[in-house]
Amino acid sequence: xxxxxxxxxxxxxxxxxxxxxxxxxxxxxxxxxxxxxxxxxxxxxxxxxxxxxxxxxxxxxxxxxxxxxxxxxxxxxxxxxxxxxxxxxxxxxxxxxxxxxxxxxxxxxxxxxxxxxxxxxxxxxxxxxxxxxxxxxxxxxxxxxxxxxxxxxxxxxxxxxxxxxxxxxxxxxxxxxxxxxxxxxxxxxxxxxxxxxxxxxxxxxxxxxxxxxxxxxxxxxxxxxxxxxxxxxxxxxxxxxxxxxxxxxxxxxxxxxxxxxxxxxxxxxxxxxxxxxxxxxxxxxxxxxxxxxxxxxxxxxxxxxxxxxxxxxxxxxxxxxxxxxxxxxxxxxxxxxxxxxxxxxxxxxxxxxxxxxxxxxxxxxxxxxxxxxxxxxxxxxxxxxxxxxxxxxxxxxxxxxxxxxxxxxxxxxxxxxxxxxxxxxxxxxxxxxxxxxxxxxxxxxxxxxxxxxxxxxxxxxxxxxxxxxxxxxxxxxxxxxxxxxxxxxxx
Numbered sequence: 186x187x188x189x190x191x192x193x194x195x196x197x198x199x200x201x202x203x204x205x206x207x208x209x210x211x212x213x214x215x216x217x218x219x220x221x222x223x224x225x226x227x228x229x230x231x232x233x234x235x236x237x238x239x240x241x242x243x244x245x246x247x248x249x250x251x252x253x254x255x256x257x258x259x260x261x262x263x264x265x266x267x268x269x270x271x272x273x274x275x276x277x278x279x280x281x282x283x284x285x286x287x288x289x290x291x292x293x294x295x296x297x298x299x300x301x302x303x304x305x306x307x308x309x310x311x312x313x314x315x316x317x318x319x320x321x322x323x324x325x326x327x328x329x330x331x332x333x334x335x336x337x338x339x340x341x342x343x344x345x346x347x348x349x350x351x352x353x354x355x356x357x358x359x360x361x362x363x364x365x366x367x368x369x370x371x372x373x374x375x376x377x378x379x380x381x382x383x384x385x386x387x388x389x390x391x392x393x394x395x396x397x398x399x400x401x402x403x404x405x406x407x408x409x410x411x412x413x414x415x416x417x418x419x420x421x422x423x424x425x426x427x428x429x430x431x432x433x434x435x436x437x438x439x440x441x442x443x444x445x446x447x448x449x450x451x452x453x454x455x456x457x458x459x460x461x462x463x464x465x466x467x468x469x470x471x472x473x474x475x476x477x478x479x480x481x482x483x484x485x486x487x488x489x490x491x492x493x494x495x496x497x498x499x500x501x502x503x504x505x506x507x508x509x510x511x512x513x514x515x516x517x518x519x520x521x522x523x524x525x526x527x528x529x530x531x532x533x534x535x536x537x538x539x540x541x542x543x544x545x546x547x548x549x550x551x552x553x554x555x556x557x558x559x560x561x562x563x564x565x566x567x568x569x570x571x572x573x574x575x576x577x578x579x580x581x582x583x584x585x586x587x588x589x590x591x592x593x594x595x596x597x598x599x600x601x602x603x604x605x606x607x608x609x610x611x612x613x614x615x616x617x618x619x620x621x622x623x624x625x626x627x628x629x630x631x632x633x634x635x636x637x638x639x640x641x642x643x644x645x646x647x648x649x650x651x652x653x654x655x656x657x658x659x660x661x662x663x664x665x666x667x668x669x670x671x672x673x674x675x676x
Contacts (some may be wrong), residue, residue, distance in 0.1 A: 186233040186240070187323035191225025195377065196222060197405035202374045202436070203410050205303040212374055220430050221281070222375045225325055228273050228284055238648035239269040243272040246321055253286040254320045255296040256471070257539045263531055267524075279483025281477070281628060283372035285325040288380055290475045291468040292316050293325065295451070297538040298466035303458060312451050315399055326399070327376040329367040329438050330384045342390040351381060351393040351440050353454060360446040361453070362395070365439075371627075372433040373409055376402055379438065380545065384463060384633070387456045395459050397452035398445045406443040409436040415533055415620045423579040426611050428620035466538045473632060474527055474541040477549055478627045480628070481520040484560055486514045490612050491564045497597050498571070509563050516556050520586060543645040552636040553643035561616050567582025572613040575606050582606060629631070 196213040203209070204217055212218045219596045232239045241252040253270060257263040273284050284545045295302070296316035302309040311550040318324060341350035348354060351365035351587060363381075373379050382397035400407060415432045419425035425658040491513055495501035501510070523545050530542030576595065581587040582603050596602040615621055632638045 186251065187229050188233050189223070189230045192226050192229050192323075192325065193222060194373060197607055198401075199405070200374070202401040203408060205416060209374075212558055216417040217411070217418075217432075218374050218434065220416045221372065221433050222504070224281060224430055224551055225285070225372075227276060231272055231276060232269075235630060237272055238265070239272060241265070243315065250320050251289075251610050252474075254289045254293055254316075256293040256324075256467075257477060258533075258537050258540060260531070263528055263539050263541070265336045266640050267474075267528060268593075270475050271273055271482070273470065274479045274482040276488040277307060277431055277479075279479050279481070279484075280317060280427055281328050281372075281433060282479065282631065284479070284656060285323075286475050288326040288328045289319060289480075291328070291463075291472040292319055294468035294471045294538065295462060297536050299668045300466075300536075301458075301461045301465045303453070303455060304449055306450070306453065308451055308453060311448050313670060315452065322377075324377045324507050325372075325375070326378050326380055327370050327373040327429055328380040328382070328434075329370040330380070330382045332383060332394075333366050333368055334439070335615070340385075340388050341394040341562070343386065349394075350383070350394045351438070354442065360444055361450060362398075362399075363398070363443050363445055365394075367438050367440075368435075370409065370436040370438050373402065373436040373438065374434055378402065380437065382452065382462070382514055389456060389460065390626040391454060392454040395454055396450065397459065399445065400445060400449065401411060402520045403442055406441040408439045408441070410439060411436045413619075415618075415623070418619075420578045423607060424610055425614050425618060425620070427614040428618055451539060461464060467534065467538050470540050470546060473550060474524070476631065477520060477524050477527070477546060477612060480553065480557075480620055480631075481517065481633075484517045484628055487560050487564055487615060488517050490608070490615060491567050493608060494564075494571070494612060496566075497600055498607060499598065500531065501593070506567065507569060513560060514561055516560055520549050520556065544647065547638075547645045550632055551639045552592040553638065554629045558625065561621075561625060564612065564616055568609065568612045568616070572609050572617060575609050575613070579606075605625075613617050631637055660665055 193213045197211055198211060199210055202212055203289045209215045209218065213222050215614070219266055231237050235249070239251060239253065240249040241255060243250040243255070252265055257266045270286055279285065292315060295312045299309040299313055302312050320325060321530055335349050342351065346352070348365035351363050351367045352362045353361050355362040367381055378399050378401050380397070380399050387395055402409070411434045414434050415428045419429045422429045424583065452462055492501070492510060495510060497504050508649050526545030527541040530545055531539045533539050574595070576582060576591060582591050591602040595606060597605055629635070
């Protein structure tokens with residue numbers, strides 16, 4: 186299986202990644218991207234080690250492959266799939282949203298439902314072939330499935346200017362030429378390929394933009410404009426332990442007449458086909474099952490920071506602090522219970538794919554935009570001003586002229602100044618740094634705007650039972666009974 190060495194070497198291609206107006210020469214060694222590339226490499230090494238149990242025998246190749254790239258088909262499969270996803274989530278403590286298993290899950294589900302894709306031009310076969318490429322080559326695929334934020338009142342066909350959202354500019358015998366832009370390719374700068382599509386509902390007039398295809402990051406004509414990377418600005422891993430390891434960088438993709446061969450096209454000028462790929466297959470459910478495993482892991486990590494801060498400050502016996510820690514436990518448990526329930530209510534569909542239970546999964550997702558800010562808020566309450574009164578960097582803790590003051594005035598009973606500051610620096614990187622601010626926004630809109638996510642919960646909740654219960658109860662009393670009671674009282 187592919188290792189970190191193979192992966193990091195493959196990043197040295199013709200990809201055009203722009204930071205501060207200039208192309209990045211070598212992504213794998215650039216200070217902005219080397220840390221997250223190293224983290225992704227670590228994940229591949231974990232999967233390549235048979236001792237971690239992430240492998241499964243692939244009948245097509247007669248060798249071991251990463252089980253996260255195959256669709257689960259029975260309860261044992263799903264449990265093993267979840268265990269493998271948990272290994273990767275644990276390695277990043279849930280701070281990497283676009284680990285290779287996220288889009289890998291989407292494509293695995295695509296391949297289990299080829300009937301959802303058109304047969305014209307071999308589009309359904311293209312999906313199957315792409316899935317095999319991921320499985321056999323351990324590809325790290327990101328995705329960009331949101332149009333640029335030009336106008337939310339209209340869709341692409343009504344925007345001023347041609348091809349703002351990426352669309353088909355030319356059709357050729359051997360493929361298509363696309364131009365325009367698409368967002369938000371989180372981790373795209375260190376991916377092998379990017380799945381480009383649109384999850385936002387389009388109109389019939391948007392047919393030119395109703396496409397789904399995959400493109401190598403190094404494709405000619407493709408440029409990735411990254412938001413400001415955080416890793417180069419950190420003073421040390423000690424001062425910014427999360428920013429220095431897990432900054433994925435989000436990117437706007439801009440296509441200047443990029444040629445996409447037909448074998449990389451999955452949906453072509455098919456508005457309805459865009460929705461079918463996500464929602465008539467199990468892609469949205471399995472991809473978000475992985476996402477909620479990752480989210481629950483991150484919440485546990487935040488709860489762990491809170492618990493340790495309370496202990497270091499010697500306030501973990503105070504009733505008010507216990508109440509806050511208890512609320513954290515409740516919030517984490519809601520998400521984890523949603524994942525558990527989705528797993529144990531999974532059902533097999535007509536294609537033999539074991540789909541995690543949608544009601545439980547979307548129920549947990551529907552509260553993500555409330556749960557994450559609340560968890561961060563509680564952690565802020567517990568750390569108080571402790572995250573502000575820390576030395577500017579690790580240097581004050583080790584320099585001869587300053588370290589005695591640090592040890593005397595910035596420590597707590599039973600813990601050295603180095604360890605106390607280390608904890609509070611971690612807390613700050615989780616709640617207050619630029620990296621933390623990006624994560625707050627990221628979790629708020631992870632699966633779309635809150636009204637969109639709650640719409641998933643609404644549509645996948647069985648309201649028939651509750652409505653029938655209310656109707657039955659309403660039918661159990663009425664004016665007649667009230668009149669009888671009134672007559673009895675009067676008599």
